[in-house]
Amino acid sequence: MSTAAPNPNLNDGALILAIRSGNQDAMAELYDRYSSVVYAVAMRVLGDTGAAEDVLQEVFMQLWRNPRAFDAGRGSLAPWLAVITRNRAVDVLRKRRPQTEINDTLISIEPDLAADADRGKAVDKVRGVLKDMPAAQRNAIEMAYFEGYSHTEISEKTGEPLGTIKTRIRSGLMLLRKAVEPKP
Amino acid sequence: MSVHEQFAEDLALYALGCLEGDEKLSLEKHLQECASCRRELEELRGSAALLALTASGPRPPARSRTRLVDAIAKEPATMPSRVRTPWWGVLGWVTAAALVIAVTLVWTQNTRLKSNAQQLALLSNQQQSELESARRVVDTLTAQDAMRVSVLPVDMKIPPPEGKAIYSRERNGLIFMASHLQPLPAQKAYELWLIPVQGAPIPAGVFKPDAHGSATVVNPPLPPGVEAKAFAITIEPEQGSKTPTMPIVMVGAGG
Numbered sequence: 001m002s003t004a005a006p007n008p009n010l011n012d013g014a015l016i017l018a019i020r021s022g023n024q025d026a027m028a029e030l031y032d033r034y035s036s037v038v039y040a041v042a043m044r045v046l047g048d049t050g051a052a053e054d055v056l057q058e059v060f061m062q063l064w065r066n067p068r069a070f071d072a073g074r075g076s077l078a079p080w081l082a083v084i085t086r087n088r089a090v091d092v093l094r095k096r097r098p099q100t101e102i103n104d105t106l107i108s109i110e111p112d113l114a115a116d117a118d119r120g121k122a123v124d125k126v127r128g129v130l131k132d133m134p135a136a137q138r139n140a141i142e143m144a145y146f147e148g149y150s151h152t153e154i155s156e157k158t159g160e161p162l163g164t165i166k167t168r169i170r171s172g173l174m175l176l177r178k179a180v181e182p183k184p
Numbered sequence: 185m186s187v188h189e190q191f192a193e194d195l196a197l198y199a200l201g202c203l204e205g206d207e208k209l210s211l212e213k214h215l216q217e218c219a220s221c222r223r224e225l226e227e228l229r230g231s232a233a234l235l236a237l238t239a240s241g242p243r244p245p246a247r248s249r250t251r252l253v254d255a256i257a258k259e260p261a262t263m264p265s266r267v268r269t270p271w272w273g274v275l276g277w278v279t280a281a282a283l284v285i286a287v288t289l290v291w292t293q294n295t296r297l298k299s300n301a302q303q304l305a306l307l308s309n310q311q312q313s314e315l316e317s318a319r320r321v322v323d324t325l326t327a328q329d330a331m332r333v334s335v336l337p338v339d340m341k342i343p344p345p346e347g348k349a350i351y352s353r354e355r356n357g358l359i360f361m362a363s364h365l366q367p368l369p370a371q372k373a374y375e376l377w378l379i380p381v382q383g384a385p386i387p388a389g390v391f392k393p394d395a396h397g398s399a400t401v402v403n404p405p406l407p408p409g410v411e412a413k414a415f416a417i418t419i420e421p422e423q424g425s426k427t428p429t430m431p432i433v434m435v436g437a438g439g
Contacts, residue, residue, distance in 0.1 A: 011367075014364070014366045014367070014397070017364075017396065017397050020261070021261070022261030024256050028252075028253055035248065037237065038244075039241070039244035040239040040240050041237075043241050044241070052244075053247075056244055057248065057251055057252060057255070060252050061255060061256070061259075064256050064259070064261070065259075079230065079234070082236035082237045082239075083229065083232065083233050086201075119234075119237070122234055123238055126231075126234045126235060126237075126238055127238050130235075141235070144197070145200050145201070145202075145235055145236070148202075149202060150205075151202050152204065166197060169196055169197055169200065169202070170197070173199065173228060174196070176234065176235060177227065177228065177230075180231070180234060
């Protein structure tokens with residue numbers, strides 16, 4: 001199998017269509033585009049290279065086996081892959097059976113954010129918001145998202161009331177969302 | 185707190201994957217009935233996706249790529265590549281910078297009418313069978329199960345978008361076929377334009393690629409007798425547009 005140079009002219013949707021026809025080069029191209037994203041998310045959750053590599057393999061094999069799970073009209077694969085990876089990695093972390101069917105994950109990203117550059121800017125904004133957030137709020141969000149704790153577990157671990165945790169997480173997520181909304 | 189406000193708080197937790205137990209079950213039940221909460225959830229999941237994307241770190245080791253490539257080679261796609269019968273045959277080709285349609289005007293002239301009765305009779309038979317042939321052409325073009333295939337050089341891996349337009353000014357007929365079109369965002373469509381020798385571009389059909397990236401336009405309504413200089417494709421809102429929106433994404437001139 002040749003390591004063909006990435007073809008920047010083909011968008012993710014076109015690659016997915018090729019993958020649906022069994023095109024292995026298109027699959028390799030998609031790996032070259034997004035393996036870093038998937039690996040980074042897996043590492044963030046699992047902190048272990050071996051486990052992260054296994055999740056990396058699983059996510060791409062799932063896509064190979066079921067390319068119709070991604071709606072080719074929806075722009076970039078990156079946000080969708082990031083969420084699939086997070087979910088699979090948290091399941092591994094918590095030693096659970098896979099919780100989410102790959103098909104059920106429908107992600108809405110503003111069309112503007114579909115382009116790499118715009119998405120990069122949006123991610124930077126989110127990093128900024130996280131940095132500026134009160135530590136307890138950032139902590140709650142990260143425990144929920146990257147460590148896979150339930151709201152009850154977070155309440156127990158932090159000693160904070162359940163209602164406080166819920167409100168903190170909700171307002172934190174709304175802050176992230178507001179940061180990337182298109183300005184009126 | 186209204187019922188909806190209560191669900192609104194839970195939606196954020198659900199989007200982050202940290203809602204559990206009865207609250208999760210209640211919310212899931214509510215989501216089945218509430219479209220606005222489903223939309224809100226989708227947006228919150230979008231924010232969660234951006235949160236996931238804040239993760240950064242070193243690239244995976246090279247062995248991971250080899251592992252994947254070997255695994256997919258051992259496990260060919262479950263949908264076999266469809267048996268493809270050639271439709272167009274030889275294809276026009278593409279410049280480095282732009283995607284080009286080769287426009288071929290290949291309509292053959294009909295034979296001239298002769299006054300001889302015998303020839304009239306022959307002509308009548310001939311016309312009948314031509315009509316039948318024409319009908320079959322249209323039926324095939326517009327059949328629900330029509331599949332179309334590009335025959336490409338053997339070492340070409342991922343085919344670029346391409347299309348062909350056949351236009352007869354005399355017969356006011358236009359057939360356009362495209363394949364390997366890139367998918368479009370929702371609420372957008374491709375629009376075909378006939379660029380006349382004189383005057384503004386004429387709309388010649390709005391279309392969206394199917395799941396395989398193919399599309400066909402057969403005999404759209406056109407003003408009669410227009411001399412075509414070129415055909416072009418732009419991306420428009422899905423109901424179409426009266427004038428083309430730049431940029432032109434595909435173009436080809438008659439030759």
